[in-house]
Amino acid sequence: MTPAAHALAAIEVLTEIENRRSPAAGALKAWGAAHRFAGSGDRARIASIVYDALRSRASIAWRMGEATPRALVLGALVFVRHADVDALAAAFAASPHAPAPVTEAERAAIAAASLDGAPDHVRGDYPEWLDASLARVFGEARAEEGAALAARAPLDLRVNALKGDRDKALEALAHLKAEPTPLSPFGVRIPLTDDGRGPPVQAEPAHLKGLVEVQDEGSQIAALLCAAAPGEQVIDLCAGAGGKTLALAAGMRNRGQLYAHDSDIRRLAPLHDRATRAGVKNLQIRSPRGAADVMEDLEARADLVLVDAPCTGAGTWRRNPDAKWRMRPSALDVRISEQDAALDDGARLVKPGGRLVYVTCSLLAEENEDRIAAFLGRRPEFAAVPAAEAAVAAGLPDLARFALPSGGSILLSPRRSGTDGFFIAVLRRT
Numbered sequence: 001m002t003p004a005a006h007a008l009a010a011i012e013v014l015t016e017i018e019n020r021r022s023p024a025a026g027a028l029k030a031w032g033a034a035h036r037f038a039g040s041g042d043r044a045r046i047a048s049i050v051y052d053a054l055r056s057r058a059s060i061a062w063r064m065g066e067a068t069p070r071a072l073v074l075g076a077l078v079f080v081r082h083a084d085v086d087a088l089a090a091a092f093a094a095s096p097h098a099p100a101p102v103t104e105a106e107r108a109a110i111a112a113a114s115l116d117g118a119p120d121h122v123r124g125d126y127p128e129w130l131d132a133s134l135a136r137v138f139g140e141a142r143a144e145e146g147a148a149l150a151a152r153a154p155l156d157l158r159v160n161a162l163k164g165d166r167d168k169a170l171e172a173l174a175h176l177k178a179e180p181t182p183l184s185p186f187g188v189r190i191p192l193t194d195d196g197r198g199p200p201v202q203a204e205p206a207h208l209k210g211l212v213e214v215q216d217e218g219s220q221i222a223a224l225l226c227a228a229a230p231g232e233q234v235i236d237l238c239a240g241a242g243g244k245t246l247a248l249a250a251g252m253r254n255r256g257q258l259y260a261h262d263s264d265i266r267r268l269a270p271l272h273d274r275a276t277r278a279g280v281k282n283l284q285i286r287s288p289r290g291a292a293d294v295m296e297d298l299e300a301r302a303d304l305v306l307v308d309a310p311c312t313g314a315g316t317w318r319r320n321p322d323a324k325w326r327m328r329p330s331a332l333d334v335r336i337s338e339q340d341a342a343l344d345d346g347a348r349l350v351k352p353g354g355r356l357v358y359v360t361c362s363l364l365a366e367e368n369e370d371r372i373a374a375f376l377g378r379r380p381e382f383a384a385v386p387a388a389e390a391a392v393a394a395g396l397p398d399l400a401r402f403a404l405p406s407g408g409s410i411l412l413s414p415r416r417s418g419t420d421g422f423f424i425a426v427l428r429r430t
């Protein structure tokens, strides 16, 4: 397929997303199934254009003067990828499968395009209804924070200390130009292609042998701030597929006992194989069993309980750009009540003197500081550990620079730390 044919396909996929309100991943899969001639490289290129367009949807629409799938694709090529309009028009004209010729009106819109005078939610590419929430956290910097969240995410890996060190991983992945990440001592970053695609790292021997796992640097830091130590009793209550479970296991060096639980048994399923591949030997997976309380015997037993709570995922919009446009206020309300419930579920498992670590991949105070304030109001036997103290305990004192002004928690974001957005609060039970 030619680049012009990729652009045409991206317009078709965006039309499907628009008309049927389909999630981007589903629409891309359906397009691939209906166009068997397209190889995996073509599908990846089409997906990359679709995601570039979705990340910057509001600012592209403002500059193009319309939000049609065609305008979004043209805008993604010109404003995100800095394509030359004449070259684009020539490529469209030369390809039998291409979008309709570039019009004079489109050329004029592109030539005059500017974000001067655009409101914050347009400059920051986020839904207008979230403006007040983001203003609460970032004030005047909210458009810049939003713009950083609208950039492409890097491809980060975590080196599994149970299998080797970072130098070994960098050597094994040297052909992918792997570099250390700036914040996590276990982080490795793989550069993307110019059009935003990463190599198939999951097929690399280093991945198959468990030396590396795909994990954003922000997620690695969230796990590191738990400071799980060898010999401890540790519970990952909302373990999902176990991204943070495996990071906790590496910190424990297979000594002590690690428990992973999730209220959704399907989400836990991949963890069984992942733990085996990672060489984790001290993990018990506590799958839910109907209405039974499968954590009852662990009440007040844990040195550390991680509550990696369900959230809107607003910190991961770089990776899931259609989620930000699909998000509705009612979803935020649901997440908030789930977060309160998960914190209460976790609290009962912490022993006196133990830690409860609350993490979300959201940037919204409603899901973060507000949940901690409400929890501390309900549970006076818990107190916030200052972020600077938590950073020192994790052996990463430099992370204290990402503390929120209250000093009781840490907020990472693409603009603040170059990572996905994460909120981390460490609490201690008296």
Ligand SMILES: C[S@@+](CC[C@H](N)C(=O)[O-])C[C@H]1O[C@@H](n2cnc3c(N)ncnc32)[C@H](O)[C@@H]1O
Residues within 6 Å of the ligand: 237, 238, 239, 240, 241, 242, 243, 244, 245, 261, 262, 263, 264, 267, 308, 309, 310, 311, 338, 341, 342, 345
């Ligand atoms: C953010 S995801 C976890 C991601 C995972 N920890 C990781 O690092 O890959 C949140 C998970 O919490 C689970 N969950 C929600 N409420 C829960 C509760 N009260 N107890 C246990 N798990 C819960 C959801 O099923 C979901 O899998």
